């Protein structure tokens with residue numbers, strides 16, 4: 354078993370007949386996704402991606418990763434949204450959020466840039482890069498997104514000043530649209546090695562393309578195992594539309610029942626800090642896919658036990674419009690026993706010698722029961738271990754569930770029209786040519 358969906362702690366919140374009633378809708382949505390007859394069907398490339406990918410490019414990703422590992426101390430990954438969250442989530446999950454601070458022979462430090470508009474964060478990263486050998490990977494499907502485009506200008510200038518144009522081009526790797534788009538043309542002219550964001554894969558579903566795989570491979574993570582896990586998940590989840598045998602379809606059914614019963618917020622719960630960016634990846638996947646047409650479950654996330662000391666109060670006892678989806682990893686690699694202390698001033702000697710994983714598991718079990726008692730349903734997703742294989746399986750579980758769930762909800766899960774509104778206003782306020790009339794109207798509102 355790689356993944357098990359445990360519905361014990363949500364059952365009491367599901368009324369008789371509700372699962373049976375939604376089952377037909379889940380089947381129809383499963384069919385709609387696989388037949389390619391639904392809305393957004395030109396963005397279904399991710400469904401078969403774990404088997405159906407460009408093998409030549411995959412080999413080039415590994416070769417480029419090896420080259421980057423040799424060439425630099427610092428590898429800067431430039432991208433935003435779907436063009437960075439997957440890579441960062443996997444690297445932090447498999448390696449560590451403290452990867453750069455820990456010993457990692459043979460792989461460079463990895464930093465992410467172009468995912469905000471912060472002068473401070475860009476300047477800090479430039480300071481970190483001083484005196485170091487640098488490579489960069491700019492990732493942008495459109496090639497025109499403001500945040501990564503600004504960071505790319507800054508780092509391109511730095512590399513060209515530091516190494517000269519000829520060497521800089523050996524250190525710049527670009528992941529973008531195959532043929533259209535300004536970044537591809539610019540990169541070909543400049544002589545940068547390029548990788549493809551497939552036309553039919555949207556940013557938030559792109560972690561298993563070059564978008565995610567190149568930075569992930571640079572970190573020394575086993576991308577073969579990641580892909581194998583995703584491929585096995587795809588085989589299983591595509592084969593059955595039955596909510597009783599397919600855990601992915603059961604997740605779709607239960608979360609939609611929760612939504613219809615007034616639970617409009619889903620909180621993804623992890624008990625390990627290494628999963629904080631996985632939470633962020635999941636929030637983008639579900640937020641951009643489902644939040645439209647005035648519908649959708651609001652995706653939130655927590656890391657417990659940290660957030661039990663902050664949001665825990667609300668989840669236990671606040672507005673009852675939430676449910677939790679808890680991810681639990683059964684086998685962990687790290688062990689750490691609680692030390693014995695002669696004085697026992699904190700009264701913790703009853704735990705002396707007990708592994709912290711055991712303490713964490715009991716925190717999880719106790720919390721689930723407390724939250725259920727408080728009126729917050731809990732869906733429990735159990736993962737066999739913390740391997741790349743299991744993570745690939747989990748990533749695909751959430752992607753496939755997201756696609757089917759969007760269709761159950763009655764939205765197009767593969768577009769993101771709402772993302773444009775802020776950009777339009779920002780460009781107008783910054784005086785971009787062509788936005789003159791909007792600028793005046795917005796400025797009048799801001800007076």
Ligand code: PA5
Nearest residue numbers: 434435436493494495498556557
């Ligand atoms: O999921 C998405 O489509 C978005 O989050 C995009 O990935 C994000 O806006 C970045 O776009 P681009 O890769 O075109 O720079």
